[in-house]
Amino acid sequence: MSFGDPNNPYGQQQPPQPGYGYPQAPPVQPYGAGAGYPAPPMEMPGGAKAGRIFVWVVIALQLVFAVYAFTQMGAVEEAVNQSGTGLSSTETEIASDIGKGIVAVFAVFALIFAALGLIIALKWAKGGSSVRTCAIVWGSFAIVGGIFQMPIGIATIVFAILLIVFAAKGDTAAWFKRPRH
Incomplete structure (x- = not known):
């Protein structure tokens, strides 16, 4: 062999x-x-596009509320002065300052909230799952903040709910989990 x-x-x-x-x-x-x-390239699904639009709408509503709040500071002082509660001039001045301070805090919070939303909106097209998660959490806080922003807050609440719904959809989740190179 x-x-x-x-x-x-x-x-x-x-x-x-x-x-x-x-x-x-x-x-x-x-x-x-x-x-x-x-x-x-994977095209952004309609639900993700709608969610991004709702982020921009809530940002715009926050800016509108901030401007509205700053313009109402004079109305706070006028309301305290016309209240007729029998307070002394220093007491009415303190009450007016406290009221204007509260309005200013809400306005500044709205501006900060709009800035955070701007970061989410700018990262929406290229971001991963963390951007989607941040958008859902941001929308949840927008709902709570909308309660303190009446009457503009009604629109904020509605658009924040829509943002959460569209960001939580399956096609939007799949788009945010797509591979990026």
Whole structure:
């Protein structure tokens, strides 16, 4: 028996041939970004586009409320002065300052909240799942903040609820979990 004899049990073993006890694997076709060409861009689904629009609407409502609050500071002073409660001039001045301070705090919170929403809106197109999560949490806080911003707060609450609904949809979640290169 020679070394190359196929009948020699001690000779060189040949790998099993496809179809002889082993299922043949389908041929592997390269595709995607790892195969030398870029992956096709995934279009943002309609739910994600709507969610981004709702973020911008809530930002605009926050800015409108901040401007409205700052313009109403004079009305607070006028209301305290005309109350006729029998307070002394220093007491009415203190009450007026406290009222204006509260209005100013709400206005500044609205501006800060709008700035946080701006970060979310700008990261929406390129961001990952964390942007979506932040948008849902931000929308939840917008609902609570809308309670303190009446009458503008009614629109804030409605659009924040819509933002949460559209950000929580499955197609939006899948889009935020897409692979990015």
